[in-house]
Amino acid sequence: MLKLFNLFAFLLLLSVPPLTYCQESTKKITVIDGETTQALEGVICKLYTAEGDLIDYLLSSKTGEIYIELGDTPAYLIFSYLGFENQTVQYPNLLALKEIRLTAKPIEMDEIVIKTQAITQVGDTINYSITPFKSKEDRYLKDVLAKLPGLTINANGGISYQGKTINRFYMEGLDLLGNQYTIATTNLPIDAVQSIQLIENNQHIKALKDIEFSDKAAINIKFKADYKQKPFGELQAAIGGTPFLVQSKAFATAINKNNQTLATIKTDQTGIAIERETREQLDYNDLFSFEPPPPLYLNKATIQQIPMDEKRYAFNKSYLATLNHLKKLSKDASIRFKLDATNNHQKQASYYVSDYDLMDGQLLSLKEERHLAIKTTRIGASTTYEKNSESTYVKNEIKASVNWDTSREYLRSNDAAFHNKTRQTSAIVQHRFSYIFGKKDHNYTVDAFIKFINQPEHIYLASTRNPSEQAFDNQKIVNNHLLFKAQIAKIVPLYANPLTLKLAFYYNNDELKTQLNLQHIPDSIHPYQSLFHANTQLKQYTAAFTAHYTYYYKKGSMSLVFPFIYQQHTAAQRNMWVNRNSGNFLFTPSLMLTYNINQMWKLNATINYSESLSQLDQYFQGMIKTTYRNFNLYTDLPSRNKLMHYRIDFEHHNLVHALFFTCSVSYQPSRSNSLEVVDYRTDYTLTSRKKKQVKSGQFSIQGRISKLATALKTTFALHSSFDYGKNNIGQQEIVFANYSNKWGLGFEVYNKMFDWLSIQYLASDTTLWESNVYRTTAKLHNITQQISVALVAIPYLQIKINGEHNYNVIDDSKSYQNFFIDMSASYTFNRTEFTLVAQNLVNNKEYSFTSYQGLNSSLLRIPIRGRSILIGATVRF
Structure with a gap:
């Protein structure tokens, strides 16, 4: 904690300039209409050197004010605003001015062409x-x-x-x-x-x-x-092959002053993940809108994701329907209804060669051939009432959803064959209410949130190791989760800045029941038979008081957050009649700083300290079989994790040159008193936790720069990232530190210099490597290049050619690459567009890449969708 506040003081001294300095180095100018004397918002003030080079540009505020840094010492300034004459001011004359009066400029409409700025x-x-x-x-x-x-x-x-x-x-x-x-x-x-x-x-x-x-x-x-x-x-329909393919869509929306409606029905068999369109883009920082769901204990079967467009390797039959409607009840109030349903069938074959180090000079090599079929169904509905006025805010939202995930898998692993069926279901109901009222000097907030989840899971496994030996195993899990939150907050002024005081209460009630039935129990699993059937309940009571103070100064703001938290845990192992009670005090302060260097540059700095206590899975005593060969052993080992988070962001945007830049640097050291240990055996893998003090850390740098070159009608983007992580690995009862590295670089170009031709080019390179005391891996490059050329051959006829190149390093001496070419043509007649799409013309059939995890590695091969042709039509209305 001492380090946290030392760093806070250091940043404060660097980033908050004394008031006298701001007053002496900044000149305030008010820009007004010379005729009406009204303040003008959005006036552009450009600062130039004596040679005519642009130094900076500024924009006037709603009150017409512009703050000019005198330290920039420009030779002259130009004030410009649409409909007014430009006004040039020499720098020495600026010091005596308090306001700039702009003169209206008449526009001869028949002699001028007005071009809209991008x-x-x-x-x-x-x-x-x-x-x-x-x-x-x-x-x-x-x-x-x-x-x-x-x-x-x-x-x-x-x-x-x-x-x-x-x-x-x-x-x-x-x-x-x-x-x-x-x-x-x-x-x-x-x-x-x-x-x-x-x-x-x-x-x-x-x-x-x-x-x-x-x-x-x-x-x-x-x-x-x-x-x-x-x-x-629009209405869309397309058919093609091979195999037989169907793609269709019906989409309609109405945008009126007081009503908005959007409805969609879609089907797809071309590999496009249309169900993603209904996924929620969650704000993980809003504790009253988002709450992490309870974990899934069985390994959820999913399609293996690879660094390539999913439509090239996903074999699917997908269906989607949505209906959204919003009605304005008054100037400030509205009610919103949403209904969505998705059904997704996917198939994938994959081939793995995985090597696991047994830490005794031996290597366990698994050759796996998987044939997976997944069916995912989701139905969701919500209704939201919102009143958003200057004095009052009311939000009342009810959400419900049901999810069904089933998978069937045929798998050959070395000499054994397995048939695996998994079913995972979840039913979720939640209600969120928020009420904000009062005046600027005394503002009050009341929040309430309740959520219930029922989440059963079931795996049924049939295995054959030889013609005379078969085994039938099954694992059943029922997980019930109830959460209630309530919060009262008041905002009061303190030295002309807001101080927020919050009092919050939380109640958690989680119950986990497991039942494992094994026909043949491995010898080393026998001692844990008493844990095959388990029932654990965890209740948590939390009270938190938070003081949040924000200090605003001319160049930015500084926020201090001081949460004082008390949590009471009651865990009951009902199958063993064991109860555990514990109370914990937590103090998790944070500091956020923003500093506007000028109107184009901005600095953000954040320091967070957080602690997390064990959830249900770390109070639970039981054994779960998660896949055909993986067992997880839970042994009632509560832990306490501590995390520091340091982050600095630089933001820049220059609208004169249409240039945007952002750079983020973050570091997250953490400590925990428990560690996951994996024991690899010939017939199975056992994962458990052991008591051990471990430290880890993550360091990350991410940057992106994008620019519009107006003269070239081209948008450029360059992004780069580097992630470095240290974590502790427990393997075969041996614990060691592992260092992972990931470097990425990407480049994007969108060019439309001619109306009849446009070009898009995307390239990315991701490099991965790991090191520890036992080995340093090869640097694996995954390089992807995509180019798209679209041209209008004759009026209403458009031809588009797409090319893609993938290059993957597999090990020190091997690499794999493939090429794809797609072509499409469209002809528009009135409101109807006829399309012809041909994909994978060179008919690549496989994709391979390697991944590392500590001492283990895996080589994956996945079949690619074959050559296909799709013919369709789209009618727009």
């Missing part, structure tokens, strides 16, 4: 014009979002700005979809979109504006006028 900013809102980024091959909103400098989209559809996930996705200022906005980015036709707004420092709750500030941004989609007058959407 990126503009007014206050905290950045406006991206669609035209400079949209190419003729772009169909949906996500196609353009991926090209916008400053924005990134991850594999699951989540949007980030300058490295931070957005906190809201609006359409015409309304939050129709909540955190399931991927359904819109994937299906909204880009032709309907007028512009994309990015709202920096978005505070959604109006009652907290100017009280509680956010460092996250929001996206707002602005639609063209004619698309707001009536419903619009």
Whole structure:
């Protein structure tokens, strides 16, 4: 703790300049309309050297104020605003000025052509014009979002700005979809979109504006006028082979002033993971919106993910249906309904060669051939009432979902054959209520959250080691989870800055029942037979008092958070009539600092200290068979984990040059008093925990720079990352430190220099290696290159060629690579588009790559989808 506050003091001295310094080094200028004397917001002030080189640019605030750093010593400044004459001010004359008066400039409409700027900013809102980024091959909103400098989209559809996930996705200022906005980015036709707004420092709750500030941004989609007058959407159908393929979609949405509706029905057999469109983009920092679900104890069967577009190797039959509706009840109140259902069938064959070091000079080598079939079904529904006014905020949300996951697997491992069937189900109901009221000087918050989960799991395993010997094993698990949270908070002013006082209560009630039946019990598993049937209940009572103070100064803010927590645990091993009671005090302070170096550069620094106590799985005494050969032994070994988190972020955006840059450096040392130990045997693997003080750490550097070159009509993006981790591995009762390294580099180019031609190029290189006292692995490179060329051969006819190259290092002497070529053609007639798509024309059939984990390695080979052709049509309305 002493180190934490020493570092806090050091950062404070570096980042908070004395008030007298700010006053002497900064000049405030107010920009007004020379005729009406009204303040002008969004006036651009450019600072130049004597040679005419741009030093910096600034934007005026809502009150027309611009703060100019005198230390920059520009030769002259130019103030510009649309509809007004530019005004140039020499630097020596600036010191005597208090305001700049701009003169209105008449525009001769028949003699001037007005070109819309690609990126503009007014206050905290950045406006991206669609035209400079949209190419003729772009169909949906996500196609353009991926090209916008400053924005990134991850594999699951989540949007980030300058490295931070957005906190809201609006359409015409309304939050129709909540955190399931991927359904819109994937299906909204880009032709309907007028512009994309990015709202920096978005505070959604109006009652907290100017009280509680956010460092996250929001996206707002602005639609063209004619698309707001009536419903619009599209109907799509396509068939092809081989094998027989079907792809279809019906999408419709209506964007009105007081109502919004979005509905989708989709099917797919081409490998596209359409069920991801309904996944929630969760804010893991909002404790009253997100709560981690209880763990799954059986190894959930999933399709093996590889660094390649999933549609190349996933064999699927997928179905999706969603309905979203929002109705405005008044100026500030609305009610929202959501219903979604997905059904996904997937198949995959895979071939593994895995080597495990037994730490006695021997090597266990497993050759596995897997044939997996998975069926995943989900039905979810929610209703949300929200009143968001300047004085009051009310949110009442009810969510429910049911998930069914079943898998069938045929597996050959060395000389044995296995048939494995797994079923995992979860039923979830949760209710969240929030009420915020009061005035700026005295603001109150009441939160309540309750969640119930029923999560049964079952595995049935049939194994054959020789024609005369068969075994039938099964594992049953029932996990019930009840959580209740309540919080009361008050915001009061302290030295003209907000002090938030929170009092929170938590109640957890978890019960885990397990039943393991083995037909043939390995000799070394016999001593644990009493743990095959187990029943454990854990109750947790938590009370927390938190003081959160934010100090705002001219260049930024500093936040101190002091949580004082008491937790009471009661664990009951019902099969053994053993009870355990323990109480723990926790103190987990944190410091957050923001410093605006200038209007283009911003520094964020965070220091967190956290402690986590054992959950149900570490109070549980039992044995679980998780796969055909893996056993997990739980031995009632509570632990206490401690974590420090240091993070510094640099953010830069220069709209004059359409340049965005972000860099993040973080370090997370942690300590724990227990360690997972894995014991590999010829017939099975046993995982358990042992009491041991261990230390680990993670270091990470991530950076991204993106720029729009307007003259070249090109967007560039370069991103790089390095992750270094130290963790302790327990293998065959031997504990050693393992160091993992991951270096990544990526490059993206989107070019549309000509209206009839557009080019996209993506390249990435990920390098992995590990080291410990026993060995240092080879550096494994996974390199992917993708190029896409789209051209308009004749009016309404578009041809697109995609190429992909993958190169993987397998070991010191081997590498594997493959090439893919896809082609598509589309012809548009009125509102109908006819398409022809041919994929994997060179007919690559396999993908291979190697992975390391400590002393163990695995070589994986996966079949690739063969050559296919798809013919279809899309009707837009």
